[in-house]
Amino acid sequence: MKELLQQSNIGYGFSDTPFGRCCIGFTDQGIFSVTFPESTGEGFDEIVRRYGCKAIIRDDEQSETWAKQIFSDGIVPPFQLIGTPFQISIWNELLEIKRGSCSTYQQIADAIGRPKAVRAVGTAIGANPIAFLVPCHRIIRSDGTLGGYKWGVERKKQILLWEKTLKKE
DNA sequence: AGGACAACGGTCT
DNA sequence: AGACCGTTGTCCT
Numbered sequence: 329m330k331e332l333l334q335q336s337n338i339g340y341g342f343s344d345t346p347f348g349r350c351c352i353g354f355t356d357q358g359i360f361s362v363t364f365p366e367s368t369g370e371g372f373d374e375i376v377r378r379y380g381c382k383a384i385i386r387d388d389e390q391s392e393t394w395a396k397q398i399f400s401d402g403i404v405p406p407f408q409l410i411g412t413p414f415q416i417s418i419w420n421e422l423l424e425i426k427r428g429s430c431s432t433y434q435q436i437a438d439a440i441g442r443p444k445a446v447r448a449v450g451t452a453i454g455a456n457p458i459a460f461l462v463p464c465h466r467i468i469r470s471d472g473t474l475g476g477y478k479w480g481v482e483r484k485k486q487i488l489l490w491e492k493t494l495k496k497e
Numbered sequence: 498a499g500g501a502c503a504a505c506g507g508t509c510t
Numbered sequence: 511a512g513a514c515c516g517t518t519g520t521c522c523t
Contacts, residue, residue, distance in 0.1 A: 414507060433517055446517050448506040454516040455508090469517070476516025484516090501522080509514080 333360070333379040333410070340375050340384050341391025342368065345399040346490065347483055350459065351375075352391045353384070358406030359394060362459045364479040378457075379410065398461060407458055415452045422453070425466045428491050432470045454478050460487070 333355070340353045340361075351371030353361030360379070365371035375381055397403040409416050421439050425431050433453070437446045454476065456464040465484045469475040477484035 412508080437517090442506080444504090445506050447504085447515070448508080448517095450517050451507065451515050456516095464516080467516080471518085474516095478516070481516090499523090502520090504519095505517085507515095510512090 333381050338375075338381050338384045339387040339390055340372070341386060341388035342371060343388065343392045343395035345395055345460075347399075347460070347486055348479075350395060352394050353379075354390065354394065355408075357408050359458065359461070360408050360410050361457050362398070362461055363457075364459060364483065404461060407461060409462070410457060411452075411455065414448070415455060418449055418452045419456060419458075419462050419464075422456070422462050422464055422467070425463055427463075427494060430466045430468050430488070433467055433475065434470045436467060450476075466491075 335355060338353065338355050340351060342349055342351050344350075348364050351361070351363050351365050351374070352359060353375045361375060363371060363374055365374060372384075375384055394405055397405050409419050411419065417440050418436060421436050433446050433450050434443070436453070437443050437449045440449075442449075453464045453467055456462050456478070459479060465477060465487045467475065474481055474484060
């Protein structure tokens with residue numbers, strides 16, 4: 329996974345969203361990372377450590393453009409999923425879930441044909457590199473409780489509440 | 498309602 | 511090889 333982003337034209341930047349300040353990582357292929365770091369340093373570290381990027385270029389202007397599309401206009405910009413085949417199959421499942429609805433960890437496990445791998449599915453969802461765009465927040469526990477969220481259960485609750493208030497079409 | 502516990506499977510060290 | 515997990519079912523109080 330770490331050898332995939334050794335190119336030199338990697339950008340990253342920070343932008344405010346209705347759910348907190350986010351950090352977006354991108355290449356000319358599109359967005360590969362959206363996170364809600366606690367600090368600027370944490371956002372930077374995530375990109376460098378997780379993807380093994382050598383040099384990354386701060387570009388808040390581009391980040392702002394992406395953020396506006398994602399969080400204000402509801403547009404899905406170009407993005408790329410970086411992970412293991414297992415993880416990617418799960419993240420692709422998440423992309424099928426429509427705004428305003430939810431699924432469960434167990435249902436995702438069933439959907440990829442590995443009903444026993446629920447625990448691993450939870451871990452893979454927790455490793456989602458692209459917050460919000462890949463809607464890992466729409467996965468809750470089988471008993472109806474919220475379950476966890478990498479960036480804080482409170483934020484997960486906020487996003488889900490907000491999605492409930494959107495008009496469905 | 499909540500806590501303890503085991504089984505599960507992918508991933509990281 | 512061992513440990514870590516955004517879970518789940520079961521068995522408690």
